[in-house]
Amino acid sequence: MHTILLCGGSGQRLWPLSGPVRSKMFLKLLPAPGGGTESMIERVCRQLENSSLSPSALFVAHEDQTSLVRRYTGNRYEVLGEPHKRGTFTAAALAAVYLYASRKAKPEDTICVAPADMYADDGFFQCFHQFTDILSASQAELVLLGTRPAHPSDQYGYILPEKPGGNTAYSPVLSFEEKPDSSKAGELIRSGALWNCGVFAFRLGFMLSHLEQMGLPAEPAAFTALYPGFPVRSFDKEIAERTRKAAVLRHEGEWRDLGSWDTLTARLQQTVTGPGGIWGNSGNTHIVNDLKLPMIVIGVPDIVAVGSPDGILIAGKQEANAIKDIVHPPSAEAGYGETAWGHYMVLDRTGNEGEVVLTVKLFLLPGHEMPEMPCLHSGKHWVILSGHGEVVLNGLAQAARSGDSFTVNGGDLHGIRAFAAMELLEIRRDDRTEEVAVYSS
The missing domain is CATH 3.90.550.10 (Spore Coat Polysaccharide Biosynthesis Protein SpsA; Chain A)
Known part of the structure; x- marks a missing residue:
């Protein structure tokens, strides 16, 4: 079979x-x-x-x-x-x-x-x-x-x-x-x-x-x-x-079928996942928080409170399925995404006079890499926050550790390998009014 x-x-x-x-x-x-x-x-x-x-x-x-x-x-x-x-x-x-x-x-x-x-x-x-x-x-x-x-x-x-x-x-x-x-x-x-x-x-x-x-x-x-x-x-x-x-x-x-917040939260071990807490008359309420800011629920029963970089949902568990009928932001503007090498979180989008500046925090798993590819933007800047590995820029490999920074110009071939778990900030500029997806999976 x-x-x-x-x-x-x-x-x-x-x-x-x-x-x-x-x-x-x-x-x-x-x-x-x-x-x-x-x-x-x-x-x-x-x-x-x-x-x-x-x-x-x-x-x-x-x-x-x-x-x-x-x-x-x-x-x-x-x-x-x-x-x-x-x-x-x-x-x-x-x-x-x-x-x-x-x-x-x-x-x-x-x-x-x-x-x-x-x-x-x-x-x-x-x-x-x-x-x-x-x-x-x-x-x-x-x-x-x-x-x-x-x-x-x-x-x-x-x-x-x-x-x-x-x-x-x-x-x-x-x-x-x-x-x-x-x-x-x-x-x-x-x-x-x-x-x-x-x-x-x-x-x-x-x-x-x-x-x-x-x-x-x-x-x-x-x-x-x-x-x-x-x-x-x-x-x-x-x-x-x-x-x-x-x-x-x-x-x-x-x-x-764990396809709704009602059925999914019924299988969770705890009522609060992530920063936050539940107080008062809040029976059968769950918090699932993917943000660093705490989420507090006081005296509201039978709801689910969910936070992520893509948005916040507060809904009665029996009504939460209505979210599928609400228009969501397009995937190119997603605040969070998973990839083969780890995940990313969009911290800020600023647009003025046709230029878009995107600030993204990248998390690379140890032993994983972002393969070399041409820079499709006007330029980008990487700042290594933690971990270590190497950045490859136009074929030249350079050690990358906490505090190091790298500038990538439009068209440059660039990639990064994580020897240990790495976090870095990426600030990218784009002259196009239509930005491309943050990162593909």
Whole structure:
């Protein structure tokens, strides 16, 4: 079996901590087994390894985030880049044709598609090992993973199975319902419906046949070349709801989509993350603060208070999802971003008479580097705040320690290597009225 992990999402529901530059799966907030915290993607990688699924795992991410995925997964997995975000079906199809063309998978092999940012117990991943047998025994084209609903939610899809019978671990699927209102969700639950966990298993040949019917190529380069013209297609709509014969495997343990502040804060170890405190009648309130300034909540229950360089959110937990309908700043103006070499924080933007001056604080991980590249701005100035490494300027390497400064002119080739963890200030000037993105991932 081959496991495809999809790293998608726009990062809207967990704003301001997540966004187009930093997806929710990279947020290091969840309690880790040995103490400290871990991100969703780190948790999933650990569970893949514990379930003996690591050797077959392939991650799919937008090409701007492939290096970031490699960093968070410890370079232990293959990562496939998408040129554009075109939905879960398109991402799964790209991975399928890649596995087929590279001869890593045969048409009769089982393919499992799952989100990379799910939250579940270890038993959830053990269920994956049953997919091949269920596909054979049920003669289904598609096997899904479902779990018992905790409440009538309008945030999840539902799978309505036939009444279970006999000794089989699976049930044939009668129908699907995508994010019904709470009233309809209650009716579905009373009828025995399951939450759709977004995990799908099928034979590779099934996907190849579907692509052939759509007139799409089964060769990665040709398929990728068509990406700009693809509409956004979800796997549920394109495959699951059109499949003639599907089966569902019930997972009885824990599963949650931590895609809202309400569900995410319920999994945190403490009510206050970062500088700040909660006092008075403030039951079920959480602070998640990525800023250095303290955030104080007094006498306000059932809210989430979130601070980051991209903004501040104060919202009732049940209403916080409305943030996805609010227009956010474009990613080029993000105040925080993660990269393959570390992360950065925008401290100040000043614009006058067509010139933009940007002040950024950069944090480089030990043993990482910003590769040499031409300066795309009018110029920039680096001041090393802490740590040590070397700056490479037009091919000449120079030692870089706390207190050192370097001037980079427009067009200069420049890069930096961190021998130990480094912090530096970058002050860049740009004559263009439209500045480029702060840093790519």
